[in-house]
Amino acid sequence: xxxxxxxxxxxxxxxxxxxxxxxxxxxxxxxxxxxxxxxxxxxxxxxxxxxxxxxxxxxxxxxxxxxxxxxxxxxxxxxxxxxxxxxxxxxxxxxxxxxxxxxxxxxxxxxxxxxxxxxxxxxxxxxxxxxxxxxxxxxxxxxxxxxxxxxxxxxxxxxxxxxxxxxxxxxxxxxxxxxxxxxxxxxxxxxxxxxxxxxxxxxxxxxxxxxxxxxxxxxxxxxxxxxxxxxxxxxxxxxxxxxxxxxxxxxxxxxxxxxxxxxxxxxxxxxxxxxxxxxxxxxxxxxxxxxxxxxxxxxxxxxxxxxxxxxxxxxxxxxxxxxxxxxxxxxxxxxxxxxxxxxxxxxxxxxxxxxxxxxxxxxxxxxxxxxxxxxxxxxxxxxxxxxxxxxxxxxxxxxxxxxxxxxxxxxxxxxxxxxxxxxxxxxxxxxxxxxxxxxxxxxxxxxx
Ligand code: PEP
Ligand code: CO
Numbered sequence: 001x002x003x004x005x006x007x008x009x010x011x012x013x014x015x016x017x018x019x020x021x022x023x024x025x026x027x028x029x030x031x032x033x034x035x036x037x038x039x040x041x042x043x044x045x046x047x048x049x050x051x052x053x054x055x056x057x058x059x060x061x062x063x064x065x066x067x068x069x070x071x072x073x074x075x076x077x078x079x080x081x082x083x084x085x086x087x088x089x090x091x092x093x094x095x096x097x098x099x100x101x102x103x104x105x106x107x108x109x110x111x112x113x114x115x116x117x118x119x120x121x122x123x124x125x126x127x128x129x130x131x132x133x134x135x136x137x138x139x140x141x142x143x144x145x146x147x148x149x150x151x152x153x154x155x156x157x158x159x160x161x162x163x164x165x166x167x168x169x170x171x172x173x174x175x176x177x178x179x180x181x182x183x184x185x186x187x188x189x190x191x192x193x194x195x196x197x198x199x200x201x202x203x204x205x206x207x208x209x210x211x212x213x214x215x216x217x218x219x220x221x222x223x224x225x226x227x228x229x230x231x232x233x234x235x236x237x238x239x240x241x242x243x244x245x246x247x248x249x250x251x252x253x254x255x256x257x258x259x260x261x262x263x264x265x266x267x268x269x270x271x272x273x274x275x276x277x278x279x280x281x282x283x284x285x286x287x288x289x290x291x292x293x294x295x296x297x298x299x300x301x302x303x304x305x306x307x308x309x310x311x312x313x314x315x316x317x318x319x320x321x322x323x324x325x326x327x328x329x330x331x332x333x334x335x336x337x338x339x340x341x342x343x344x345x346x347x348x349x350x351x352x353x354x355x356x357x358x359x360x361x362x363x364x365x366x367x368x369x370x371x372x373x374x375x376x377x378x379x380x381x382x383x384x385x386x387x388x389x390x391x392x393x394x395x396x397x398x399x400x401x402x403x404x405x406x407x408x409x410x411x412x413x414x415x416x417x418x419x420x421x422x423x424x425x426x427x428x429x430x431x432x433x434x435x436x437x438x439x440x441x442x443x444x445x446x447x448x
Contacts, residue, residue, distance in 0.1 A: 009285035011249040011258060014242055019278035021120045021240055021271060023141045023153035024134070031243070034155040038247035043261030044114065044165055045235065047252045047287075053234050053264045054289040056108045058317030060393040061349040066105045067320075067394025068096050069236060069265075069351065070436070071112030073428035074119050077139045080164040085171050087401025088113065089233075091433050093180065094189055095440035101210050102444020108234070108394070114165040114172070115237035115263050118244070119427055120271045136426070140241060144426055158244050165262070169235065176233055184218065186211040193434040194441075197411035203441050236291075239266035242282055249286060257287035267291035267322065270356075275305035284309050291320035295357060296329055300340040307344045320349040322396050326357030327376035331384065338388045351394035352381035359428060366419045368429045371409025375442060382446065395443065398428055399436040410435040 025031045059065045070092055072079070079085075088111065096107040117140035126135045126146070133151040136144045140161035143150030186207045194203040239245050239260070248262035260266055266286075270293040272279040283290050292306060311319040321341070325333045341348055354377035358369045378395065385392040405422045406429035408414050414435075423429075431439060 011246045014278040014282040017276065017278040017281045019242055022242065023137055025153050025155055031155040034158050035243050035247050038158060038162060041162065043248060043250065044169055045261055045264050047255050047259045050259055050264050050288050054317035057289050057320060057349055060108060061317065061347055063391040064105065065108055066099060066103050067108045067110065067351055068092065068099060069110040069112065069394060070397040070399045072116060072400060072430060073398045073425060074138050075113055075116045076426065077160060077164055080167055082171065084402065085168055086175060089172055089175055091399060091401035091436050094437055097210050098206065098440040098444050101206065103447050109232060110234045110236050110265055112236055114168040114235040117161045118238065118241040120240060120269050140244065172233060184214050193411045197438065206441060206444065234264040236265040236267060237263050238269045239283065240269060240272060242278060245282060258285060260286045260288050265289055265291065267293060269293050270295045275302060275309055280309055289317050291322050293353065294321050294323045294337065296325055296333060298337060300336055303337055303340045304344055307346050311346055314346050320351055322351045322353045324353040324356040327373040330377050330380045334384050335388060338390055349393045350385060350390060351396050352378055352392060353396035354378040355398045362416045362419065366423060368419060369407045371407055371435055379446065397431060397436065399431040401433050404430060404432045406430050407435060411438050
């Protein structure tokens with residue numbers, strides 16, 4: 001632990017450290033009222049769910065499970081509606097079935113949802129036609145419209161975000177409890193696109209055989225698959241907006257420590273992972289399993305500091321490293337960091353985020369990612385861990401269950417001209433339903 005960091009932790013001790021990426025609210029009294037209200041509302045998740053996830057992540061780190069984490073780059077308040085939520089859940093469940101089939105491992109399913117409302121920005125302000133306004137920091141902070149009123153950070157949006165997170169979670173839990181037909185009937189899946197893939201016949205067989213094994217399991221156990229693993233769905237978001245996180249950080253009866261009860265699995269973004277900053281201070285004190293994004297700027301020294309501060313006791317399941325180097329850099333940048341973790345004698349769960357360092361901008365101004373680059377980073381991650389004798393225990397995608405056109409490539413061969421057709425993301429480009437399912441099929445095939 002850096003000398004400056006005191007062991008005296010509390011949910012507000014982060015305020016003694018420099019906090020990057022926080023909004024500047026115009027009215028401190030109004031902000032205080034909101035934080036008090038948030039702190040009094042019931043939690044969104046429970047400590048026993050959080051501990052159960054931690055146990056599962058420990059099993060993944062030991063090579064016995066595989067993590068599938070995915071969802072939007074940023075959730076929008078407007079997307080808190082039934083079909084968007086159901087489609088997102090559906091694609092994650094379908095991908096997880098494909099992955100069970102391919103990896104023969106139990107899959108941990110974690111959504112980037114029910115709280116993924118705050119975004120880090122490269123600049124505090126944005127200038128358009130000579131007018132400068134605060135940058136858009138996500139629906140929980142301000143509005144995207146380039147108008148002074150909308151861009152002014154409004155603390156009550158934290159309450160609106162918390163409520164939408166609760167509504168999302170309630171609907172997700174109900175869908176899963178109700179058995180959600182798509183889970184056990186692969187014949188309902190929309191797999192038209194596989195016809196466009198050279199692996200069409202193989203993918204068709206994969207879907208059929210998933211259906212057969214599900215029916216077999218149901219016959220054998222006498223219970224529907226949907227009921228076999230009812231509540232095994234977890235939430236995650238970037239723990240960026242520290243007042244929002246702090247307000248829902250609580251102690252619970254009969255357990256030690258403090259839990260962030262706004263989500264099961266918060267992660268630290270690349271821009272706020274400096275070892276002596278406010279975010280690391282906040283994260284070190286919560287009992288949740290946590291993840292840190294690791295990108296090209298990470299050094300062995302910095303990684304060692306993070307291991308000291310965030311993972312002092314080497315508690316199983318506590319720490320996940322989500323690596324995002326890009327298809328062209330992972331081969332040179334991942335191996336020394338794996339060595340640094342081994343040298344520290346710590347165990348972490350290694351996950352690959354093949355999205356964030358493969359972003360590019362097209363000539364007509366669309367932020368996009370190529371399916372082939374995403375796949376190339378992922379395949380190298382599998383290879384590198386195999387070579388090093390470590391285990392790639394999960395994947396982290398930005399995806400949606402809807403038919404958007406934001407990433408190019410995949411079986412249908414989307415190209416740059418297709419992007420304008422259905423580009424919906426305000427931030428990063430996501431895999432669409434078909435691209436996400438195809439990605440899962442390719443992983444399943446390679447791992448087999
Ligand atoms: C994200 O996950 O949307 C993100 C901003 O990632 P990173 O911190 O890895 O850039
Ligand atoms: Co993103």
